[in-house]
Amino acid sequence: MSRPRSQAEYLARLVPPSVAGLHRRSLLAGTAGAGALLGTGLLAGCGSDSGSGSDTKTVSVGSNASDPTPKDVLAKLTAAFQSSSGIQANINTVDHNTFQENINNYLQGKPDDVFTWFAGYRMRFFAAKGLAGDVSDVWGKLSGFSDAFKKASTGDDGKQYFVPASYYPWAVFYRKSVWQQHGYQVPNTLDDLNALGAQMKKDGLNPIAFADKDGWPAMGTFDILNLRINGYQFHVDLMAGKEAWTSDKVRKVFDTWAGLLPLHQPDALGRTWQEAAQSLQQKKSGMYLLGLFVAQQFNDDEQDDIDFFTFPEIDSTIGAKALDAPIDGYMMARKPKSEANAKKLLEFIGSVDAANIMVKGDPGTLVANSGGDTSGYTALKKKAAELVGSATEIAQFLDRDTRPDFASTVIIPAFQQFIKDPKDIGGLLTSIENQKKSIFTS
Structure with missing residues (x-):
């Protein structure tokens, strides 16, 4: 299934039109639970x-x-x-x-x-x-x-x-011809990824294509970093409201993300996922973390030039076997x-x-x-099937792993604020946690 094409379509899928445009406080006042938001x-x-x-x-x-x-x-x-x-x-x-x-x-x-x-x-x-x-x-x-x-x-x-x-599945996609041209190797660790990104910058590429105009793509970045740093169980517990966003574990995720942002395509909030995918297709970006539907933005004669790898290991005790695969x-x-x-x-x-x-x-x-x-x-689909078949845990993507109202009214604006200005991580996480408590106890 393809992802929604716009912010409006995303919200339409996530929450009913009757509540999608309401102020968050009004929304919470009328929400008796995740199901209430789903059914009118x-x-x-x-x-x-x-x-x-x-x-x-x-x-x-x-x-x-x-x-x-x-x-x-x-x-x-x-x-x-x-x-x-x-x-x-x-x-x-x-x-x-x-x-x-x-x-x-x-x-x-x-x-x-x-x-x-x-x-x-x-x-x-x-x-x-x-x-x-x-x-x-x-x-x-x-x-x-x-x-x-x-x-x-x-x-x-x-x-x-x-x-x-x-x-x-979600993975890091790239064009084989570009990587062969520059002699790039698939990174196995976060250090490898940072070194590869630095080299891509020297070679005149945006290391990591990135877009978050529609609110949901950045969720994939958070998901994979949390899975790699804190593991699957912590991730699903955090999504279920059982863990605190103000914990040191979540802070480490955002610190790591902030360190990677310079490798991401700038001005992401003004770009759709299709435009970011086209930068990969046009050989202007070296990598793109997205779902398999990224292939939709490539011509038929370019399909064999698409490849991917799973996001590299960050903590050797956790490994790199968990992934998002709705x-x-x-x-x-x-x-x-x-x-x-x-x-x-x-x-x-x-x-x-x-x-x-x-x-x-x-x-x-x-x-x-x-x-x-x-x-x-x-070949791409066969490899995708093998990747998911070898996964130890499969997350469902943030907007499916948590309450829809929390994803739409809290996470989307919070992540966009972080991308715009990643300096005040502590204040951002405190805000997310306070809003989470209100929503999950409503």
Whole structure:
């Protein structure tokens, strides 16, 4: 899935239009929780509260796959499921943004038996609220998923509530021809990265392409630095409001980031991610930390010239195996009309057969099941799949790993202020922590 193209689209995806333009104080006053921000209306679910006793040969699917390609893929998935199981899957498709805006009320009403959603914090939030069904027994029948995918599908209680379908990783992208021309080597440590950046400057390049006009790209930089410096568990706990932004650990992340800013493309707040990607494509920048969708900004005959590496190690005791790789997939309602049918569908969605349908139907997707036939993948996609397959932990990106209101109303302006003036880190972190307390206790 591509990232939003503008700040307005980003906010539309993150929070409902009815609250996106409000002053933060007004927003917080009317927010009873992350779900309240996500839901202002009721999706037209087809499920019921009749529990798991029904033996009907149908199952309903609430879907945010409103774009033509993913919508067609889901139709093919459910058709194949019906053919193999005899169970008819009825799809209730809702506009992608509308689905997210209304998810809370939808799940508290009469949702479909199975619904599309996201791994990580957003999955755990609804699982903890008792608004999702335990699918641990489905996981007992699945194969082809790494431990990192399973961890991203696991709730706070240690049970699984999510079946992954597709994903895309974040990494540091570069043009092979540029690196070959200058003899650059992939950095293994932060010192290596700083030395490489210094050399790129001498060679007349922007070492690291950078853009944050739309607010979300800098989240990826913070994520990877926090993962490398403090590890996965601290990162997800910080995102969940369980750790203090004023801690020495977070301060070290910002100190490290401040040290790297001189290597980043200047004037980032006036530049979109597409423009930064074009500077890489035009051989004006040497590297770019972004999602796999960066390839969209390259011509067809340049695709083979794109390569990447995972962000280098900073602390040898933590290593460089964790990364951001947002995962899309499916969950089960807390009381599906037929729990048995819902779990059969989820088992099918997690199968190799389903992965092959997704690969064939959407060449742009990376399937989560490693058993899928990826022979048609480009070299870049094959390497991306190998990277995620070898990850020890998978974070979901900051705006999915924390409360949407915190990401949009606190983190975006705070990170942009830091990029503009990185001197007062202490004051910035105190401000973030104070606002976090207000939001997470609301």
